[in-house]
Amino acid sequence: MATSCIDAYRILRKGNEAFVAGQSTHPNADISARQKVVDGQHPFAVILCCSDSRVIPELIFDTGIGDLFVIRVAGNVLDDAVIASIEYAVANLGSSLVVVLGHEKCGAVTAAVNKVEGGHLIALTDKINPAIDMVQPQAGDLVDNVIRQNAVNMAEQLQKSAPVLRPKYEDQTLKILPAYYELTTGKVAFLKD
Numbered sequence: 001m002a003t004s005c006i007d008a009y010r011i012l013r014k015g016n017e018a019f020v021a022g023q024s025t026h027p028n029a030d031i032s033a034r035q036k037v038v039d040g041q042h043p044f045a046v047i048l049c050c051s052d053s054r055v056i057p058e059l060i061f062d063t064g065i066g067d068l069f070v071i072r073v074a075g076n077v078l079d080d081a082v083i084a085s086i087e088y089a090v091a092n093l094g095s096s097l098v099v100v101l102g103h104e105k106c107g108a109v110t111a112a113v114n115k116v117e118g119g120h121l122i123a124l125t126d127k128i129n130p131a132i133d134m135v136q137p138q139a140g141d142l143v144d145n146v147i148r149q150n151a152v153n154m155a156e157q158l159q160k161s162a163p164v165l166r167p168k169y170e171d172q173t174l175k176i177l178p179a180y181y182e183l184t185t186g187k188v189a190f191l192k193d
């Protein structure tokens with residue numbers, strides 16, 4: 001049976017609390033867990049996060065095989081392939097929670113703020129740039145503010161994404177939440193409920 005979005009949110013928070021406290025249980029990581037999902041997967045949450053090697057969703061949320069449908073791209077930005085991946089998990093696998101997880105000291109966001117160019121980088125920075133304009137009036141660290149705003153922006157885009165995600169978000173069977181991962185403490189702060 002699919003996990004409700006409320007329960008999915010609770011499981012992630014509880015898992016992160018264990019990770020922060022150094023009390024991870026590493027569930028669903030043994031041979032039986034591996035066998036259980038051979039004929040089908042029902043990941044309860046989708047995590048869109050950065051490719052950064054320090055941000056590992058399964059460890060951060062103390063989850064295992066078959067629990068999370070993870071999409072990783074530098075700067076946790078959206079394009080049609082990413083949205084299609086999220087739609088697949090929500091429509092076909094029963095995922096009821098989508099988390100857009102930004103993180104402390106994100107290199108992609110730092111590159112956007114510093115207007116770094118080269119290779120295909122502009123494909124990422126172009127998507128982050130609107131967040132830079134939005135946080136200009138804010139006090140505090142510019143890069144850190146952009147990291148948070150970028151996660152909020154991506155979550156809001158998903159909330160409005162037709163035709164698959166928006167109806168489920170509006171009838172509250174799907175939660176789509178921006179969040180921020182702190183490298184030093186391991187803590188995930190949900191930026192909106």
Ligand SMILES: [Zn+2]
Nearest residue numbers: 050052106107
């Ligand atoms: Zn990053």
